[in-house]
Amino acid sequence: MYTYGRISVVSFFILLICTGFGPNAANAETLPPEDQPSLRLSMSGAFQPFSTTDINGNLVGFDADMARELAKQMGYAPELVQNDWAGIQAGLQTGKYDLICGSMAITPQRLEKMLFSLPYYVSGAQIFARRGLGALRGSRIAVTEDSTYARYIESHPEQFPEVEIYTFGSEAEIVAAMNTDKIDAFVSDRIVGGFYIKKGAAGDIEPWGDLLYREAVGIAARPDSAALIRQVNQALLALVQNGTYEKIYRKWVGNAPDVEILFAAWGDYAQFIPGPENSNRPEVNERKPGFANNLSTMLPLLARGAMLTLLLSIVTAITALGTGALIGIGTVARHTLLRRLSNAFIWVVRGTPLLVQLFMAYFALATAINRLLGFEAVGAMGAAFIALIVNTTAYNAETLRGGINAVDRGQWDAAASIGMTRGKILRRIILPQAFRDSLPSLGNNLVVLIKDTSLVGAITLIELTYVARNVVFQTGQAFLPFLCAAGFYLVIISLVTIGVKSWEARLLRSRKALGETI
Amino acid sequence: MTANPLVEIETRDLRKSFGELTVLDGVDFKVRRHQVHALIGPSGSGKSTFLRCLNLLEYPDAGEIFWKGEPVRYRTMRPSELSRHRTKMGMVFQHFHLFPHRNVLDNVVEGPVQVLGTPTRKAREQGMALLRQVGLEDKAKAWPAQLSGGQKQRVAIARALAMNPEVLLLDEVTSALDVEMISGINELLTGLAEGGMTMVVVTHDLAFARQVADCICFFDHGRIVESGTPERVLEQPDSTRLREFLSSFRT
Numbered sequence A: 001m002y003t004y005g006r007i008s009v010v011s012f013f014i015l016l017i018c019t020g021f022g023p024n025a026a027n028a029e030t031l032p033p034e035d036q037p038s039l040r041l042s043m044s045g046a047f048q049p050f051s052t053t054d055i056n057g058n059l060v061g062f063d064a065d066m067a068r069e070l071a072k073q074m075g076y077a078p079e080l081v082q083n084d085w086a087g088i089q090a091g092l093q094t095g096k097y098d099l100i101c102g103s104m105a106i107t108p109q110r111l112e113k114m115l116f117s118l119p120y121y122v123s124g125a126q127i128f129a130r131r132g133l134g135a136l137r138g139s140r141i142a143v144t145e146d147s148t149y150a151r152y153i154e155s156h157p158e159q160f161p162e163v164e165i166y167t168f169g170s171e172a173e174i175v176a177a178m179n180t181d182k183i184d185a186f187v188s189d190r191i192v193g194g195f196y197i198k199k200g201a202a203g204d205i206e207p208w209g210d211l212l213y214r215e216a217v218g219i220a221a222r223p224d225s226a227a228l229i230r231q232v233n234q235a236l237l238a239l240v241q242n243g244t245y246e247k248i249y250r251k252w253v254g255n256a257p258d259v260e261i262l263f264a265a266w267g268d269y270a271q272f273i274p275g276p277e278n279s280n281r282p283e284v285n286e287r288k289p290g291f292a293n294n295l296s297t298m299l300p301l302l303a304r305g306a307m308l309t310l311l312l313s314i315v316t317a318i319t320a321l322g323t324g325a326l327i328g329i330g331t332v333a334r335h336t337l338l339r340r341l342s343n344a345f346i347w348v349v350r351g352t353p354l355l356v357q358l359f360m361a362y363f364a365l366a367t368a369i370n371r372l373l374g375f376e377a378v379g380a381m382g383a384a385f386i387a388l389i390v391n392t393t394a395y396n397a398e399t400l401r402g403g404i405n406a407v408d409r410g411q412w413d414a415a416a417s418i419g420m421t422r423g424k425i426l427r428r429i430i431l432p433q434a435f436r437d438s439l440p441s442l443g444n445n446l447v448v449l450i451k452d453t454s455l456v457g458a459i460t461l462i463e464l465t466y467v468a469r470n471v472v473f474q475t476g477q478a479f480l481p482f483l484c485a486a487g488f489y490l491v492i493i494s495l496v497t498i499g500v501k502s503w504e505a506r507l508l509r510s511r512k513a514l515g516e517t518i
Numbered sequence B: 001m002t003a004n005p006l007v008e009i010e011t012r013d014l015r016k017s018f019g020e021l022t023v024l025d026g027v028d029f030k031v032r033r034h035q036v037h038a039l040i041g042p043s044g045s046g047k048s049t050f051l052r053c054l055n056l057l058e059y060p061d062a063g064e065i066f067w068k069g070e071p072v073r074y075r076t077m078r079p080s081e082l083s084r085h086r087t088k089m090g091m092v093f094q095h096f097h098l099f100p101h102r103n104v105l106d107n108v109v110e111g112p113v114q115v116l117g118t119p120t121r122k123a124r125e126q127g128m129a130l131l132r133q134v135g136l137e138d139k140a141k142a143w144p145a146q147l148s149g150g151q152k153q154r155v156a157i158a159r160a161l162a163m164n165p166e167v168l169l170l171d172e173v174t175s176a177l178d179v180e181m182i183s184g185i186n187e188l189l190t191g192l193a194e195g196g197m198t199m200v201v202v203t204h205d206l207a208f209a210r211q212v213a214d215c216i217c218f219f220d221h222g223r224i225v226e227s228g229t230p231e232r233v234l235e236q237p238d239s240t241r242l243r244e245f246l247s248s249f250r251t
């Protein structure tokens, strides 16, 4: 854990990351090519007031404004990418975006894997507790997964005696948990917590005790992006100099930034700041965006998430029905290798969690394909389709395999006895019966699939559950957004269930009760 | 060997085991044209397995099968040859095994259209004629699930006949039926026999066997222990095993 107490320590780190820093040190070796003038910057969108999403689903906040202004200052068109905090470093390393401008504290561990810019703000870790909470002993404290706060708690158990630690995937769930009395306190950024208090977003809370430690927050880049980081540093200096930084800071944090502390953090590099320059000051939008805090503003947002959920579900369902049938037939193929491969596929896919498959498709497979082809052929959406289709294919194949084996052996005998060959028997006699008998289970697989699409939020896709979580975070209301999301899911799943049932009824007409006329 | 025009199928020393269990222990058998052969014997003696070896639903472990004097090389047969061999004999099962997702007429028509390549229209006409023959003309559009056991077995017989087989293999076709259905099916089979159909009938119905069969074979422990005319086999049994078997029916 890096605590920002001693300037010399900071200087050391800055020296470490900014070697070659200087006004004229810009170097083109690793810059994006000329014909791609956009710069992709990522943030979680779940860390008010630094990053969050507005009523239209756009990223807004201190980080978002800084990202836009920095990119413009550097001569790029800003392209903001929302990514779950837990996967944000992996996204950077695999080239999903160029920079993380998402309130990432500079720590020695992170410096081993990434380059950091000069700190662009200095904050600290603070415990926030329900008003009137006496001692921490025996209380429930929440923290975001993979954060510096989580590591601090781990390494300072003596400060948290008999405390139950809850780890959430993002700050959004912590706010929801605080609002629903699932926790008594949480550790977060002091500015973030101050914002909650001002807005009442996380219920009636107050800072508990002193600042745990200070931390300097920087913009992270891949280790091979030294030139890019130098550009960021220059742009940051320019924004501080021309007052843009202060405007953005005031807009989101509410007070003027403590430039002394920031400069101290810059340590020895303060001397490189160029003189005042009042040429072209970029305009900062001072108006704050609106947030979805009632049903009428919430529903369109959720509906958009539901559309993505529906799209993912429909395309996957249709595709996986065909591929599932192929693999299912593969398990009863006469060809031994084909049979083994089919069974191995089912075994591997059913034996691993969908979330892992999503990450593999997104971070490993998609990245490999894109590198091979030399352009962004498979994005988050493509990766989500791959993972969902592969997953559902395996379950459908297993269902169908069971259905095929459940068909009476006598059917094979009867068909063979009239001279039908194996392929024909399968196609005309066995599969229709297996499919008809498997349809309820296949429908069930489909329902599971629809619910499982909620996992694609982990790879930056803004589907229904993800939207609901964001709305919860923006408004501090835990109940209504989730209730609406549940309603959307229920509608989608009901429609699908009705469809499958009517199909089933058509296929089952041959089973109708004795004497009924056809 | 010189082909005997009166022998459709012949087996020599046919053997088959399931793991440790020897089910066929050297069966020599001739199926003669226009004759009805009844196979009788205790449960588990290998009658069904033998029948299934004739149309290669089951592969013998050893022994020879001849079709009209030509050896059937079942070990090296290609799928198309296997298919052709099976179409020469129709098989009817104890439990019917109708295709539940096809209506009655489509059950009958499936083989001719899919295997023989008969045009659908012609196959349907022939199928309707067969359904008329088995007395189910009015059920052509019904689903198997809507039929009684006796009706199902008639459809199964029609399905087998639709392939125009030279031999009919019947495995206890009345065992799963209610008593009142049995005589109808037996009459149907008797009619077919009188029409000159070559048949191999596995049955526990000794009265029917005596009435319809030209020859009765007694199976025991995977062998044919005795065979001959119904009168000979049923009234003057040589072996104690057959006498015991027959006496179990009289009580």
Ligand SMILES: Nc1ncnc2c1ncn2[C@@H]1O[C@H](COP(=O)(O)OP(=O)(O)OP(=O)(O)O)[C@@H](O)[C@H]1O
Pocket: B018, B021, B023, B041, B042, B043, B044, B045, B046, B047, B048, B049, B050
């Ligand atoms: N596929 C198989 N796998 C293992 N054993 C089998 C198989 N088929 C038949 N058997 C066994 O082989 C023996 C002979 O069976 P088979 O069906 O030929 O007798 P069966 O004379 O037709 O008897 P039943 O009068 O009861 O129909 C039985 O013990 C049976 O359990």
Ligand SMILES: [Mg+2]
Pocket: B047, B048, B049, B171, B172
């Ligand atoms: Mg039997």
